[in-house]
Amino acid sequence: MLYFRYGRLWNSFLNALGAEVVESGETTRSILTSGVSKAENESCLPVKVFYGHVLALKDKVDALFVPRLVSVKKNTHTCPKMLGLPDMAKSAVGEKVDIIAPTIDFHFGLWTNYRAVYSTGRRFTRNPAKIISSGIEAWKEHGSYLEKLTMGVDHKQALEGGSEQRLCEGRELRVGVIGHHYNVYDTFTTMSLLERLGAMGVDVMTADMVPETLRELELKKLPQEIYWSYEQEIAGAILACGRYKLVDGIIFMISFPCGPDSIIRVLCEQEIRSMDTVPMMTLVMDEHTGEGGFLTRIEAFVDMLRRKKDRAEADNRVVVAV
Amino acid sequence: MKISWPHMGSLEVVLASVFEELGLEYVPAPPNSERTLELGARYGPEFACFPLKTTLGNFIEAIEAGADTLIMVAGRGPCRFGYYAETQRRILEDAGYEFEMVPLTFHLGKMPLLMRQLRRLKQSASWTSLARAVKIALSKAYLIDRLEQQALHQRYLDRDKGATTSALKECYEMVFQCDGYDRLRRVEREGFELLHSVPKTERQPIKIGIIGEFYLVLEPFFNLQVEEQLGYLGAYVERNIYLTDWLRPSGNKPIAGHHDSESEEAARPYLTHAVGGEGLHSVGNTVLFHRHGFDGVVHLMPFTCMPETIAKSILPMVSQDLGIPVLSLVIDEMTGKAGVATRLEAFVDLAHFRRRAHRQELPLAPQPAF
Numbered sequence: 001m002l003y004f005r006y007g008r009l010w011n012s013f014l015n016a017l018g019a020e021v022v023e024s025g026e027t028t029r030s031i032l033t034s035g036v037s038k039a040e041n042e043s044c045l046p047v048k049v050f051y052g053h054v055l056a057l058k059d060k061v062d063a064l065f066v067p068r069l070v071s072v073k074k075n076t077h078t079c080p081k082m083l084g085l086p087d088m089a090k091s092a093v094g095e096k097v098d099i100i101a102p103t104i105d106f107h108f109g110l111w112t113n114y115r116a117v118y119s120t121g122r123r124f125t126r127n128p129a130k131i132i133s134s135g136i137e138a139w140k141e142h143g144s145y146l147e148k149l150t151m152g153v154d155h156k157q158a159l160e161g162g163s164e165q166r167l168c169e170g171r172e173l174r175v176g177v178i179g180h181h182y183n184v185y186d187t188f189t190t191m192s193l194l195e196r197l198g199a200m201g202v203d204v205m206t207a208d209m210v211p212e213t214l215r216e217l218e219l220k221k222l223p224q225e226i227y228w229s230y231e232q233e234i235a236g237a238i239l240a241c242g243r244y245k246l247v248d249g250i251i252f253m254i255s256f257p258c259g260p261d262s263i264i265r266v267l268c269e270q271e272i273r274s275m276d277t278v279p280m281m282t283l284v285m286d287e288h289t290g291e292g293g294f295l296t297r298i299e300a301f302v303d304m305l306r307r308k309k310d311r312a313e314a315d316n317r318v319v320v321a322v
Numbered sequence: 323m324k325i326s327w328p329h330m331g332s333l334e335v336v337l338a339s340v341f342e343e344l345g346l347e348y349v350p351a352p353p354n355s356e357r358t359l360e361l362g363a364r365y366g367p368e369f370a371c372f373p374l375k376t377t378l379g380n381f382i383e384a385i386e387a388g389a390d391t392l393i394m395v396a397g398r399g400p401c402r403f404g405y406y407a408e409t410q411r412r413i414l415e416d417a418g419y420e421f422e423m424v425p426l427t428f429h430l431g432k433m434p435l436l437m438r439q440l441r442r443l444k445q446s447a448s449w450t451s452l453a454r455a456v457k458i459a460l461s462k463a464y465l466i467d468r469l470e471q472q473a474l475h476q477r478y479l480d481r482d483k484g485a486t487t488s489a490l491k492e493c494y495e496m497v498f499q500c501d502g503y504d505r506l507r508r509v510e511r512e513g514f515e516l517l518h519s520v521p522k523t524e525r526q527p528i529k530i531g532i533i534g535e536f537y538l539v540l541e542p543f544f545n546l547q548v549e550e551q552l553g554y555l556g557a558y559v560e561r562n563i564y565l566t567d568w569l570r571p572s573g574n575k576p577i578a579g580h581h582d583s584e585s586e587e588a589a590r591p592y593l594t595h596a597v598g599g600e601g602l603h604s605v606g607n608t609v610l611f612h613r614h615g616f617d618g619v620v621h622l623m624p625f626t627c628m629p630e631t632i633a634k635s636i637l638p639m640v641s642q643d644l645g646i647p648v649l650s651l652v653i654d655e656m657t658g659k660a661g662v663a664t665r666l667e668a669f670v671d672l673a674h675f676r677r678r679a680h681r682q683e684l685p686l687a688p689q690p691a692f
Contacts, residue, residue, distance in 0.1 A: 040635040042626060042652060068595060077400040080598040084632035087593045091639045103595065224408040224425070227398040257369035257626040263405050266367050270412050284368075 002069065002082070004155055004181035009142035010065060013117075016134030017124040022061050024053040027188035031056050036287050038092055045189060045255035045286050046182045047081050047088070054089050063098035063123075064089055070105035076229035079260055149208040154194065155185045167194060167204040173305055174203040176210075176241045178234055179253030180261075183285065190253065191291050193298065200302055205247050207237035214240035222267075228260045238268045242275045249279045249305040251298070256286035279305065324349045325443065326389030328377035331540035332470070332565055335498050336463045337393075343455035343501075344447040351384035354543035358383060363655045365413050371402060372624030372654050373537040376544055378410050385419050393443070396425035400598035401629055458506070460566065462497050465510055467564040467577050469493045472517050474560060477553030479522040487550060489516050527558035528673045531611035533604045534622030535630050536563050538653060545622055545653065546662050552620070555670040560616070562607040563600070585610055591643075592636050601629030605636055612646040617673040619646060620666070625654035647672060 007023075014021050024031070027049055035052025043051075057064060066086045069078050086101035093099075100123065102116035121131030149155060152168040168174065175197060177184055184190065184206055197204050215236030219226065226232050234252075241247050252268065254261045265282060272280045281301050283294070325348040327337055334350060341348040352358075354376070362379030381392050394407035407425030414421060424443055427435050444452045473490045480486050493513040500509045530552050538545045539561055552559050560578075562585075567575040573582035585606025586596075593605045608619050621637060623630035634650050641648040649669045651662060 040631055042623075042631045043635065070595070075398075077398070077598075080400040080601065080628040080632060083400060083595055083597040084593065084601070084636070087595075088632065088635050091592075091636050224396065224405070227404065228400070259371065259402050259626060259628040262367045262370045262626075263402055263409050266370075266409050266412055270416060 002067075002181070004185040006067075006142065008145040009138050010067070011138075012141045013134055013138035014065065014124075016137055017121055017131065019124050022057065024056045027052070027186055029188075032188065032287055042257070044081065044258050046180070046258075047085075048287060049182070049186070049189060050085065051088070051092055054092050058093045058097050061097065063100050064093070065100045068101050068103045070103060071107050071229065072104065073229045073232075074106055076227055076232060078229055079258075081259075146208070149206070152205070152209050155181075167198065167206065168209065169203060171201055171203045173201070173302070173309065174205055174247045175302065175305065176205045176237070176247040176250040177253060178207045178210075178237050178241070178250060180230055180234070180255070180258075183253040183255050189255070189285055191289075191294055193251075193253075196295070196298070197302070200299070202302055205241070207233050210237040210240050210246060214244060214246075218243060226264065226267075231260045231264045234261070235264050235268055238280070239271055242272045242277050242280070245277050247278060248309060249281070249301060251301065252280060252282045254282060254284045256284050279308075323347065323391050323445065324389045325391045325393060326351050326381070326384035326387075327393040328380040329354055329541060329543075330537055330565075331542065332463060332466045332494070333540075335466060335494060336459045336565070339462055339498060340452075340455045340459045343458065344444060344451060346443075346445065346447070349384055349387050349389040351380040351389070352387055354380070354541070359544075359655050365417055367409075367413075369626050370409070371627050372544070373535075374402070374406055374409065375655065376537075376541075377406065378413060381410060381414060381421075382417075382419070385414070385421055390420070391422050391424060391443070394423060394425050396427045397429050403599070458503070460569070461503070461506060462500075463569075464566045464577075465506065465513070466494065466497055467566050469497075469513050469517065471560075471564065471577055472514065474549055474553065475558055476517065476520070476522070477550065478527045478556045478558055479520075479525055480553075481521040481523045483554055485520045486517065486553070489520050492516060525556060527556060528618070528670065528677055529614075529616040530557040530559055530670070530673065531607065531616045531619045532559060532561040532622065533600075533607045533611070533619055534562075535600055535604075535624055535627050536568050538622040538624055539563050540565060540568075545651075546657070546659050548620060548622065548651070548662070548666065551663060551666050552670065555667060557670055557673075560611070562603060562611075580610060588613070592640050593632070597629045597632045599627065599629035601633045604630060604633040605640060608637060608640050608646065608648060609644065612644045616646065617677055618669060619648045620669070621648055621650040623650065623652055625652055647676070 011021055031052035032049060034055045035048040035050065038055060039048040039051040054064065066089045068086050069082050071077055086099050090099050100120060102120045104113055104116060106113065117135055118131055121135070125131060152166045154167055177193065177197070184194070194204050215233065218239035219232055219236045226235055238250055238252060241250055250272070252265065254265060269280065269282070272278070281297070283297065325341060325346060327333070329351060338348065338350060358379035359376060360379070361382045362375030362377070365382070366375035366378050384392065394410065396407040397404035407423055411423040424439050426439055440452070469490060473486050477486045493516060496509045496513060500506050532539055532549065540563065542549065549559050549561070562578055564577045567577050575581065582603065585603045588609035589602055589606035593602055596602045604621060611619050621634065623634060637648045637650065647669065649665065651665070
């Protein structure tokens with residue numbers, strides 16, 4: 001579920017420890033179907049996809065690595081579903097496969113996290129120096145991966161280190177595609193939205209590419225602070241995009257039925273409406289979303305943005321693009 | 323300033339008596355109805371959780387009835403509940419209502435904020451009188467909880483269907499009217515006598531536990547009177563949460579009869595970390611109910627509730643391991659009463675059969691996952 005954010009970190013850590021890492025790869029139709037049949041009906045789409053990946057891996061591996069992220073920043077939480085992921089994985093695979101689930105919680109400072117990482121490492125090697133060095137190595141890799149995302153490199157290239165094609169190349173139109181990593185970067189569930197937008201001649205700006213200082217600035221203005229770490233990023237990015245006109249339009253990607261997003265959506269829609277700077281479209285995805293309807297809406301949205309921009313230029317108004 | 327708040331079981335009595343004691347004006351929200359739900363679902367976000375919609379409906383009806391100050395609890399934690407106040411304020415403002423929202427922030431680091439919010443609510447009343455009012459209101463709530471528990475335990479014995487429920491209603495009224503500790507003690511005696519005096523029959527009960535998200539467990543209108551229905555079907559009912567237990571910060575639950583740490587301990591083989599809300603305790607209490615010899619567990623959850631969704635995906639494993647049937651009821655604005663009633667009947671029948679099979683030591687068919 002969090003592979004698009006931490007995949008590089010986990011991979012290089014486990015590899016450096018001498019473990020053989022088997023990935024479930026891209027989401028496919030069969031993965032989604034098996035996930036949907038196994039998961040609870042009420043779970044959100046990413047959890048269903050997660051179940052699918054777990055089931056796809058369960059016969060190939062000795063142990064599954066499913067970290068439990070309680071908090072990735074002080075005074076924030078992740079979504080409850082992420083807290084329960086290892087236990088849900090356990091209920092999906094039964095006793096057959098071991099689950100490695102280090103608990104990462106930044107409420108209690110670095111020491112508990114260090115211990116969690118260390119105890120994970122001890123499963124593979126008895127050499128403490130090796131654990132620490134691979135941890136540091138992995139953290140560096142992770143940093144460079146995140147930096148690439150910030151620079152606007154497509155996540156696939158950032159993961160594999162191939163040709164560095166940017167999502168943002170200075171084309172005439174720029175659209176912010178903002179949402180959870182798994183809602184934006186997963187090519188199957190989003191029906192390769194990013195590529196399609198690129199093919200339409202549209203620049204894409206993800207939440208990672210919005211400068212962190214602007215996001216923080218926007219969050220400080222809210223009357224009640226948001227206490228989910230990933231939602232902070234999303235809401236901050238959307239509000240910053242709206243306030244500083246970083247983009248021509250925003251597409252807010254939500255998966256059905258995401259709990260925190262349903263709340264954030266109210267907040268963002270109201271704020272964006274009151275700013276009245278850029279249009280925003282909310283796309284809700286689930287396993288039944290049809291490709292046709294999805295595409296039509298995106299095309300219509302892009303067309304609308306284009307027309308709006310043309311008209312603004314025709315009116316000789318100066319459009320400030322930052 | 324006319325204060326109002328959303329319904330949640332006997333919370334009505336608690337808050338009303340606080341404001342009565344302080345001599346402040348308040349407008350109780352009109353009782354929960356289909357309209358409440360309709361209003362909440364119309365204005366609420368599409369897949370926000372069910373309690374958000376219902377309490378939103380309460381607010382709208384309260385504003386229509388003349389309230390201008392709304393109380394909601396705010397906080398933090400992985401569950402959405404902490405962000406209700408802010409979201410509902412935005413929705414109501416968008417819908418064009420005029421009001422003031424006072425989010426009571428219960429968080430250790432935010433005590434000064436809570437003080438400011440309380441000062442706004444209590445207006446000219448003094449802090450000591452506020453403390454006194456809260457204290458007696460909590461004593462009342464504690465009494466109500468114990469009376470409710472007594473009703474849950476004895477409802478299956480009713481000779482005339484509904485007698486316990488109407489006795490309980492009378493008790494509510496008595497508790498609400500009383501205005502001092504002396505009278506409260508007398509009301510306590512009278513209330514229990516009233517409940518005990520309900521005509522009874524001889525009947526062998528089955529024992530059913532109710533677990534789940536606290537709002538749904540506590541609010542009888544929206545859980546479709548699950549407790550009552552189970553009682554009439556011949557079940558001795560116990561639930562995992564009562565209002566004063568829920569309000570207690572220590573984690574001790576004297577009415578339900580256990581401590582949070584016990585249920586966390588019990589849940590450990592299945593769920594090792596708190597997931598916000600009641601998720602962990604739902605799993606833990608299922609195990610505890612099994613240990614106390616209950617025949618089945620009914621799990622109530624609002625649609626899209628995040629912690630309970632996790633509990634729900636883990637409960638089948640618990641159920642299979644321990645051999646205790648678990649019925650998960652997912653409730654939202656579309657849930658029909660007849661459907662729930664049918665499922666409860668089937669569930670109680672199943673529990674009866676299992677008990678009989680146990681007694682005669684008949685071989686049990688392998689337990690299917692619910």
